[in-house]
Amino acid sequence: MRIPFNRPTIAPHQLDYVNQTFATGQLSGDGPFTNRASQILSELHGGSKVLLTTSCTSALELSALLLDLKAGDEVIVPSFTFVSSANAFVIMGAKIIFAEVERDTFSISARTIEPLITSRTRAIVAVNYGGQPSVTDDLIALALQHNVAIVEDNAHGLFGHDNGTPLGTKAALSTLSFHETKNITCGEGGALVINDPSFIERAEIIREKGTNRSLFFRGMIDKYTWVDKGSSYLMSDINAAVLTAQLEFGDEIQRRRRQAFDLYMSALGDWAERNGATLPHHLAHSDRPCHLFPILMPNLGTRTAVIDFARASDVFLTFHYVPLHHSPGGTTFGSFDGDFATTQTISDTLVRLPLFSDMTSDDAGRVAEVLSSFRG
Ligand SMILES: Cc1ncc(COP(=O)(O)O)c(C=O)c1O
Incomplete structure (x- = not known):
């Protein structure tokens, strides 16, 4: 009997949902399945705003853009993590300061982070390895004391909780992955969970190539235009269709x-x-x-x-x-x-x-x- 390391889940209805996107012609992002999947994810995160992205990597890049990182800024990242936890900040010009992890959790802690904070530190990337909570009260207190943002890389942690609180809800921003290796997958995909509402409007703009298209679609402005930095981080509704079926099977x-x-x-x-x-x-x-x-x-x-x-x-x-x-x-x-x-x-x-x-x-x-x- 051959046992592979991973076999992605095939959820009921996922192909029906994909067929629906073609039947209606709504294939690009922010369609009906984007709304459905975002709603489920929002409920799993205590009602926080969730923006679907093309990957966890792009959600991390979006976070770096939201924090307005620039050359010379320092971001503290565990060395024991996936390359994107660091690279998303490097491409904005930040310098990475590597942190040790704890042997019993494989994750960073306030103890391993504190000595690394300087006046140039702008953010701490807290990776929940295997869904182990890393945004502890100590870490939040340390970040507040030094006015440093925490970005929670929760690529592994969907459905996880910390004493009853959903992972991904304690830092201002957290990120999810729906890569084929994850519990819930749509091939490639991710999400930004925004727990600090002051980031929402700008996050929507950055995700939509720097335009205020989301406001336009909600009827809040007459025409949309280029207003800020941005990129193409929007998940297509085809991927969101698969994601919806997977989440419903969660x-x-x-x-x-x-x-x-x-x-x-x-x-x-x-x-x-x-x-x-x-x-x-x-x-x-x-x-x-x-x-x-x-x-x-x-x-x-x-x-x-x-x-x-x-x-x-x-x-x-x-x-x-x-x-x-x-x-x-x-x-x-x-x-x-x-x-x-x-x-x-x-x-x-x-x-x-x-x-x-x-x-x-x-x-x-x-x-x-x-x-x-x-x-x-
Ligand atoms: C901790 C961590 N962060 C980020 C990522 C990147 O995720 P994605 O492939 O969705 O960009 C991964 C990938 O497995 C990961 O393990």
Whole structure:
């Protein structure tokens, strides 16, 4: 039985909805499915304004434009993240200051951020790795004290909560991804969640190529024109149609992912102990979105060995994130201080198990069985 690392969900009605977009001829953005998907996402975020974008990367770029970042500004970003968490700010001219993550959460904390804040710091990018909340009260207090914005990169965290509060609602701006690897997907897609309403009007303009077209469509002005910086960040209604169907199927997707996650947790406990591996106990909490199942192996050698061992049995595991601070882009556009031992250890030893919505318990059981026969 071959178990891929990921298989994107096929939601009921997604092709019917796509056909509807062609039947009505409304294919570009801000159509009926954009409204439906945005409404569902807004409800999931306590009523905040949600703008669909072409990707999480473009939602991060939109955030950088909203903050008016310019050359010389500093943005603090974890080294253990996807390149877009940094690059979205680099293309606006900002310098990246890399931050360490905590070993038990794989995410930044007020402790790792505080020493990096200077008078040039304009923003902190808080990445919720695997849906682990990183916008803590301490971090919010620190940002307020220094008048620094927090941008919450919540690419992994849709459906996650922090003590009952939806992830993505505590910072002024947060971003989502609907890439094919995510719990909810429309191929490529994303969203900007705007929790500070003072950003809404300008965000709509920037997303619409710098024009006030959204106001025009709402009948608030007679004609639209170029008013600000901007780009083409609007998701098409074809993608929004798929997204709507996936979101409507969200409870079932999450139920199935939870089932596979819990099966792994209970089947692999003894194996992890015998092999010096660490299971993601912090992501097992019922508030977490079951986006990833990352295991820390004792060292790089056993991490490589377990990936090869599982592949020989047709089970596909993968590692995550080469640290950004040592990458060619990171050394050109950023700087760091310290040895980043935690980031390096996590990057060297982390392995992710297959986790997708149409995994049966037999599939998850098979993954656990193969892993259980691995000796480090
Ligand atoms: C933490 C993080 N931020 C941003 C992104 C970029 O997402 P997208 O592919 O939607 O631009 C990813 C991609 O997986 C990610 O893991």
